[in-house]
Every structure is written in structure tokens, then in C-alpha cells.
Amino acid sequence: MKLSIEKRTVFIYDGYIFFYFGVKSMQGKLSAFLILFAAVLWGTTGTVQAFAPENAHPIAIGTIRLAVGGLFLLSLVLLFGKLELKNWPIKATVLAALSMALYQPLFFTAVTVTGVAIGTVVAIGSAPILSGLLEWIFFKARPSKIWWVSTFLSISGCILLFTNRESTYVDPVGVVMALGAGLTFASYTLASRDMVQKFSSLNVVAIIFTISAIFLAPFLFIFDMSWVASLQGIGVSIQLGVVATGIAYFLFAKGLANVSSSTAVTLALAEPLTAALLGVFLLGESLNTTAWLGIFLLIMGIAILIGSSRAANRKNKTAVRATL
Secondary structure, three states: OEEEEOOEEEEOOOOHHHHHHHHHHHHHHHHHHHHHHHHHHHOOHHHHHOOOOOOOOHHHHHHHHHHHHHHHHHHHHHHHOOOOOOOOOHHHHHHHHHHHHHHHHHHHHHHHHHOHHHHHHHHHHHHHHHHHHHHHHHHOOOOOHHHHHHHHHHHHHHHHHHOOOOOOOOOHHHHHHHHHHHHHHHHHHHHHHHHHOOOOHHHHHHHHHHHHHHHHHHHHHOOOOHHHHOHHHHHHHHHHHHHHHHHHHHHHHHHHOOOOHHHHHHHOOHHHHHHHHHHHHOOOOOOOHHHHHHHHHHHHHHHHHHHHHHHHHHHHHHHHHHHO
């Protein structure tokens, strides 16, 4: 028996179709949670930076983060002997690596120029919308209504969470840089998603982050890097490079294989949610009622997106069984 579903032909014999769809459904569910877990690890970045030595410049921290992360991932690839470069997409790799390299100075400069609140909201809030638009323009994949609703709720949550934490000062240059940061993260996600569908996720992130670190290498000679040699600096570098970059982006890449780039970037909004909660419970920060409302909206937006993917998986399985 032959069945065509979503422009793919599936051959059914002795119930194997149930096993095939069960695996795909499970992959879809796990992918969303892998991306969420990656966002949670990213959310630890701000808290860890608070423990960095005083002479550590934010851009220098971002550079070390990529360098350590790239070396960690490349070491894993070489250790397991899985480095395969046959038919490797050079253009997509350069785009993804350049996007990730540019994201670091753009974001940190935006935060410095226009403040943490505005810089974070514009950068993180614009990324899902820009990702959805890029996906629509280049891949003709129009975002669903559910995605628009969940993205609107999540971005609204970000605005409420951050804009009440300090006096807001809007600097046009800072806003442009924050938008640039959002665009580069969206571009990285779009380019790397196409790659992880064809190659090993570990290979993809290892090569991208190694090249990104090379792009940022000049900053090592511009800023004071003496802090890296201290015990505190070593601890911060390892946590940011290995955990918040290497492991986090590997999980993000694994999730991207079964999730659209626009959905992945919206799910990544769990990062500011994690950062806010860690600030409360570990750094003793306090949040007002508006900020807690923002957290609630963020959780709602993410939950709706995950719930819709689960519902779609159940619908697909039901449709197949009905056809049989």
C-alpha cells in the first residue's frame, strides 16, 4: 500500500507506518524541549557575567565565549572522529559563522549605548519577527496564526519584563545595533537550520563556532584579557564557553532539525525568562508586578507554541490511522 502525505510517499506494510510516524512525532516533541533547554542555558549568561572579574569587557567576554565554545565542540568532533566535510555548504557556513560573530559585538554595544532594557527588548524581541519574515521571503514558508499569537505574547512579555527595570533611554544608534543583533541571530538560525537537516548537528555547530571565533580573534588584542588567567576568569570562561555556548548551541541545532527557524527563535525567548528568574533567586533582584505579568505572558506564548506542535503531531497520527 502506498500513501502520499505532505508531498512524501510512504509505503505501508504490516503496521510499520505506525512506527515511522511515532518516531517523527517523538522527534517533533523533543525538538521543542531541546530548544527550550538551550534557551535556559543561554539565560545563565547574564548571571555568570555578574561574577566575572571587574576588568572583563563585555565584548571580550563574548569573544572568549565563542573561542572556548568552538574549541570544545571541535574537540568533541575530533574525539569521536565524525568530521565529514564532503559536499559541505561553504556559503551557508560563512553566513552562519559571520552572523554569530557579528551578534556578539552588536548586542553588547547596543546594551552599552542604549541600556540593558531597550537593547535587550529590541534585540531579542525583533529576532522572532525577523526570522519569520526571512523564512517567508526566502523559503516561501508563511508563519502560522498560532506562531503570530505566541510570538506577540512572548514579545509583549519581554517588553513588560525589561522596560520597568531601569529608566529608559532610547539611543537611535543603540536601537539600530540591537536590530542588527536580532537580524544576525535570525540569519544564523535560518542558515544553520538548512545545514543540520543534511549534516551532523555536532559537525555543524563545531565548524560554525570555530570560524566565528576566528572572525572575533582581533578583539583578543584590543581588550585587556588578563582576567582570563585568574581562577574566577577561568570558571566564567568554562561555564560560558562549554555550557552556555557549546552544549546550548548543540541542543539548539538538534532541535532545529525538526522545528522551523521562526518557531525556534520564538522558543528561544525562554532565555530572558530564565535570566530574570535567576536574577531574583540567585542575585537577590526584585521584580515589580508589571515584570511578573511579563513573565506570565512569556510562559503563555511559549506554552501555546509547544501545545500547537503537539496538537499537530496528534492530528497527523489520527489522519494516518483513519486512512488505514
